[in-house]
Amino acid sequence: MRSGLFRSGGYHSLVWLALSAWLLASPASAAPRIASLDWTLAETLIALDAPPVALAQVDDYESWVGLEAPPGATDIGLRTQPNLELLSELDPDAIVISPMFANLAPRLSSIAEVKQLAMYSGEGTFWSQSLALTRQLGELVDRENAAEALIEETEAYIA
Incomplete structure (x- = not known):
C-alpha cells in the first residue's frame, strides 16, 4: 500500500x-502591437480592447471622433505623411491602413506588415462591410471572440 x-x-x-x-x-x-493611420480602424481596435500603439494625427482624431486617444498611443504625425523614423522606433507588429492611404504601403512595409482594410469598398451593404472589417481586425489582434461580442452587442443595440 x-x-x-x-x-x-x-x-x-x-x-x-x-x-x-x-x-x-x-x-x-x-496582443500584437498595431499602428493605425486610419481612425475608423483605430476606433474598432479600441472597441476590441486592442488599442493601437501608434495613431496618426491624435489631436485631430480627438476633435473629429470626439473621444480621447487611447492612453499610450504615440502620435506618429500626419495620416498622409507619418513620421517613419518614429514609427520604426515603435516597432509595431503591423500597420493598418485604409485604401485612402494605399500609396504609403511600400514605405510602411519596410517597417512592419501592412494590412489594407476597407470599410467602404462599395461591395455589399455597409453593414456587411462593417461586420467583415470587425472580424478581420479581431483576427489580426487575436481577439476573434471580442469581435463577435462587439457585433452581437451592436446588433442588440440597433434592434
Missing part, C-alpha cells in the same frame, strides 16, 4: 496542481 502523496490520486493531484499553477503564472500572449 502506498502512503502520502502516492496514495490513490494523490500524486496526480499534485501534478495537476503544479501544472495549473504554472499555466496561471505563464504570461498571456500579448
Whole structure:
C-alpha cells in the first residue's frame, strides 16, 4: 500500500496542481502591437480592447471622433505623411491602413506588415462591410471572440 502523496490520486493531484499553477503564472500572449493611420480602424481596435500603439494625427482624431486617444498611443504625425523614423522606433507588429492611404504601403512595409482594410469598398451593404472589417481586425489582434461580442452587442443595440 502506498502512503502520502502516492496514495490513490494523490500524486496526480499534485501534478495537476503544479501544472495549473504554472499555466496561471505563464504570461498571456500579448496582443500584437498595431499602428493605425486610419481612425475608423483605430476606433474598432479600441472597441476590441486592442488599442493601437501608434495613431496618426491624435489631436485631430480627438476633435473629429470626439473621444480621447487611447492612453499610450504615440502620435506618429500626419495620416498622409507619418513620421517613419518614429514609427520604426515603435516597432509595431503591423500597420493598418485604409485604401485612402494605399500609396504609403511600400514605405510602411519596410517597417512592419501592412494590412489594407476597407470599410467602404462599395461591395455589399455597409453593414456587411462593417461586420467583415470587425472580424478581420479581431483576427489580426487575436481577439476573434471580442469581435463577435462587439457585433452581437451592436446588433442588440440597433434592434
